[in-house]
Each structure stands twice: as C-alpha cells, then as structure tokens.
Amino acid sequence: MENYFEPNLTDDQLRAISSIGLAHMGDAVFEVLVRTWLCAHGKATGRGLHQATIALVRAESQAEKAERILPLLTEEEAAVFRRGRNAHVKSVPGHATRAQYGEATALEALLGWLYLKGRRDRINALFRAMMEE
Template sequence: MENYFQPTLPRGSILEISSIGLAHMGDAVFELLVRSWLCAHGGATGRGMHRAAVALVCAESQAEKAEKILPLLTEEERAVFRRGRNAQVHTVPHHASRAQYSGATALEALLGWLYLQGERERINQLFCIMMEEEEVHGD
C-alpha cells in the first residue's frame, strides 16, 4: 500500500511535476508546519490561532522567510527555487506585490519538491531557520 502521508517519489517523477504543482504541494506542507509550530508554541487559540496562521502563510511573510534561507540552499535547491519563482502565475493577491508572490511560490515549490523526495529533515531545518525570530501572536 502507498503511504500518501509520507510520500517519497522517484526524482524523475518529481521533475515531471510543474512548478505550480510543486508549489501546490509545498503550500500544504508550509501550512501544516506553521500550524504545528503554533500549537507547539502555545499562546494562540481559536480565532487567534487562525489569524496567526494566516499572517504567517501569506505571500508577504513567505517571501520574507524565503530570503532568510536563500543563502543556505544547495545549488540543486536554488534551481528548484528559481524554477518556482519563474512559474507563470496569472493572479496575484491584492495585498502582495508580484515579487512577493513569486518569492512565496518559489518557497512553496522548494518545500513541495523536498517533501515529495522524503527530505523531512531538510524541510524542518529550513523551517526552523525561517521561524527563528518569530513570535506567536493570538488570543
């Protein structure tokens, strides 16, 4: 039986996934990490936790966090990041610039790529760096 909770796809299969597809997967990975981080750090419950999660997963915040880890990426990770940043997105949220949205998409593509390879440790390492100076804000 396949384990869709912890997939590990062959590199060739992952290369066939579009940047937008990788970003779609990475969006879910980042959301789960943020929710786990909020639960682990307490201080936010109910509506406050939702607001805190939304503030952390928005394009502006993701783009800022992407900048923190960019110097730490391997050459292969940078290539995936660039591929995600160059993805052709047709709509950009009103509250984000095109550059911010591209940075967020790049981060999500990287996280999706790492996740589908089974690189949970690397994802966690990068996520911890992204969240180093973050504080929980909520009810």
C-alpha cells in the first residue's frame, strides 16, 4: 500500500483481518469522527471537549447509535456488523453490558471495514445518521 491515509484493500485482504482487527481500526475512525463533529459544532472546549468525546465513544453510546443505523445497512454491511458482534472479546468494561459491548464492537468493526475498503462516503452517511438529534 502506498497511501495509508486513503486505504483501499481488496475483499481478500479485508477477509484476512479479524473482527477484532476491524474493530480496532473502527474505534480510531469513530473517535476521529466524534472529535471532528464536536469541534465543528462548537459543543465543548478544553476539558469539556474531552468529557464530551468520552461520553460519545463509550460502548453504551455506540450501541445506541448502532441501533439507529441498522435499518440502513446493506446486506454486506449487515454481515460485517454481525461478524463484529460475534467477535470473542475477553473483557467487558464495567459500565456496559455484554450486549452493549457487542453492539459497540460490531459498529467499530463495520466502520473499520468501510474505512479500509475506502468507503469514506458511506462512513460519512452512516455517521450523519448516527448523530442526528
């Protein structure tokens, strides 16, 4: 790969990445999107910005946002989402239920998959749907 800012992996390359690997990538993608959204909307400054970011990237919030976009997913996206939800995680944070953590992991896996596939347009559309108030 020559440009790590704009990856575009093949389907075979994407299938070789574990669900946890996709979620790892998607976690970073989601956090960048949340930070951008907060800055662009003037939602907070300084310490408040950090606290607002944490509130949005927590598993409970991600699970709620995942529910908003489930009806919008294509069959292929839904399959990636299910694959992420079924990932075997070793521990769950105390503030989230296992179900919430599974949904959050699924959302992150989907975002990671879309990012590595080069589908920033689709990520943006789904993120906008997640953040509608």
